[in-house]
Amino acid sequence: MSKTILIVDDSSSVRTVVKAALMGAGYSVIEGVDGKDGISKLSGQKIHLIISDVNMPNMNGIEMVKEIKQMPDYKFTPICMLTTESEESKMAEGKAAGAKAWIVKPFQPPKLLDAVSKLVLP
Numbered sequence: 167m168s169k170t171i172l173i174v175d176d177s178s179s180v181r182t183v184v185k186a187a188l189m190g191a192g193y194s195v196i197e198g199v200d201g202k203d204g205i206s207k208l209s210g211q212k213i214h215l216i217i218s219d220v221n222m223p224n225m226n227g228i229e230m231v232k233e234i235k236q237m238p239d240y241k242f243t244p245i246c247m248l249t250t251e252s253e254e255s256k257m258a259e260g261k262a263a264g265a266k267a268w269i270v271k272p273f274q275p276p277k278l279l280d281a282v283s284k285l286v287l288p
Contacts, residue, residue: 169214169286170194172229174204176222180271184217184248187275188282201225205213205233213243214286217278220249220256228263237265244285247274 171193175181178199185195196213198204200222216234220227227247234240246267247260257268267281 167193168192170196170212171186171263171282171286172198172204172207172213172216174198174201174216174218174222174227176219178247180219186279191279191282193282193286198285201227201230201233204230208240210239210263213240215282216243217248217282218245220247220260221249228260228265229249231260231263231265246262246281246285248278253261 173181173184173195176199185197188195196207198207202225204218218227218230227249231245234241234245244266245264246269247265248269248271250271252270260268266285269278269281281282
């Protein structure tokens with residue numbers, strides 16, 4: 167049974183690249199277009215990892231992480247931020263919210279898959 171990963175990014179091109187890399191590695195993928203949409207995709211099914219942008223409309227990635235960490239079914243789900251934000255303060259804010267990893271765009275798919283393999287438990 168394949169592992170399911172939720173990608174949350176307001177850029178359809180980023181979602182497409184990430185989805186292609188993940189599906190090519192055998193993962194199932196669910197997509198969300200912003201933080202609110204990402205949370206709406208958490209419908210009780212098992213999600214093994216969430217990959218999220220920080221800067222999005224409606225609800226940013228860090229706000230989304232804080233909200234997800236309050237949800238009993240998902241509070242232990244690992245979250246990786248995939249963003250253009252590289253400032254230490256933003257990374258610290260993400261980590262404090264509950265993000266486990268931080269990848270700065272532009273990224274190389276092999277680097278993303280390496281991070282994913284460390285975050286998705288067998």
